[in-house]
Amino acid sequence: MKSRKLLMIPGPIEFESEVLQCMAIPTPSHVDPDFIDTFSNSLKLMKEVFQCPSGQAFIVAGTGTLAMDMAAANLIEAGDKALVISTGYFGLRYAEILKRYGAEVDILEAELGDIVSMERIEQQLKFKSYKLLTFTHVDTSTAVLNDAKSIGTLGKKHKVLTVLDGVCSVAAEEIKQEEWDIDVVLTASQKAVGVPPGLALLVASQNAIKAFEQRTSPVANYYGDWTNWLPVMKAYEDRKASYFGTPAVNLVIALEKSLQLIVKEGLDNRFNRHQRAGKAIRAAIEALGLGMLSKNEQVSANALSAPLYPSQMDPATFLQTVNQEGIILAGGLLPELKNNYFRIGHMGSVNKSDLLATIGAIETALMNNGYSHELGIGTAQILKHF
Structure with a gap:
């Protein structure tokens, strides 16, 4: 282990x-x-x-x-x-x-x-x-x-x-x-x-x-x-x-x-890999029924994502549960909205296994904290994009 x-x-x-x-x-x-x-x-x-x-x-x-x-x-x-x-x-x-x-x-x-x-x-x-x-x-x-x-x-x-x-x-x-x-x-x-x-x-x-x-x-x-x-x-x-x-x-x-x-x-290969990672994460988050802080696909970064918490979700408990699943995510940074969203970094050496583990931990944390969704629906999007 x-x-x-x-x-x-x-x-x-x-x-x-x-x-x-x-x-x-x-x-x-x-x-x-x-x-x-x-x-x-x-x-x-x-x-x-x-x-x-x-x-x-x-x-x-x-x-x-x-x-x-x-x-x-x-x-x-x-x-x-x-x-x-x-x-x-x-x-x-x-x-x-x-x-x-x-x-x-x-x-x-x-x-x-x-x-x-x-x-x-x-x-x-x-x-x-x-x-x-x-x-x-x-x-x-x-x-x-x-x-x-x-x-x-x-x-x-x-x-x-x-x-x-x-x-x-x-x-x-x-x-x-x-x-x-x-x-x-x-x-x-x-x-x-x-x-x-x-x-x-x-x-x-x-x-x-x-x-x-x-x-x-x-x-x-x-x-x-x-x-x-x-x-x-x-x-x-x-x-x-x-x-x-x-x-x-x-x-x-x-x-x-x-x-x-x-x-x-290769720079083009690297940029394309990050684009695929960004699209995969956004698709997974959307499949889970969560919104994003970025307004649309055109202005969404490929290096990180900022999903919105479901209503009534306690941010500290959610992040702690994800942590217990072996994944460390970041909370919100904007002072006035820090309890409304969290952040996922997916840059550098990140690969398909990292993305699958991350979305899997998010799915588990959502379910364990009272949010209803079809288990595996997010990770399926990672597999689809990779």
Whole structure:
């Protein structure tokens, strides 16, 4: 009997064994020749996964919020105008980050479970001139998927820098950073990139680097200042050692391994696999008679889902019962609705067996807590899609 439970939350996720093995090796020096090669290759692979061959990759010890912070700190000066497209908790977080650096922030907030229409975004861009536009590709609080390609097109048309918060989308949802004219794509290691928590990952376009170089005031964040990090990244790209802060050595080694696995799978294959997983989970939830927080299929993320509880279901008891079945799910994140929905992460190395076990545990928990449904109707949908 396995004592370990299956982690099906929106991060940290289940990690490949080869990646975890990298965490267990003796830690080498950050100037060891082999590690320098590893760091260099990781930067190269990041640009391949983000699909931005001309971009500048950054690997920094920290969280996804640090990656958000770095983009804001380096591209915003006091008085700059920024537009935030919010589809949930993390869109509003980005507005707060931007304000810390003196930005004048406008927020276009979507109706719960939906996205802001491209017409509404363009209308705002015509109404006011902005330096920066940020949006969350997949908001972890709502499981809503934004139209990144269309927003990138609008950014280029209106000459505004675009920042894609891809913490819950990079390596799960399709992103073609360079082709879609997105200036910064950022993420964290513990989501679909498939590495334990601790790395802030970011790729900046040449347009974003140029905007940074044209600043007239110092970056108001010492640790996140690209002035400190650019020489380090460029040195490692050239297979030379450099120092500003000690890198998270084992995490970088694990990152290289995970990125190699992602590239080996093939980006299109990986995106298709996540699409099938997302559709399978949504079909299973619908078969069970539950609603979803996302309004429709078009705006539903493939990396995670946010089903609604049945009426009269106690959230804590439901999640505890699922846990007893060997599956860990996440509760709701939006403060005002946290007792109305739960979240299932299905990204990275997730497979059919994981999905079957998860839906099976949900079915059992629903039945044990008084919800009537045909046993097996949800798991049948997983089998149908896989």
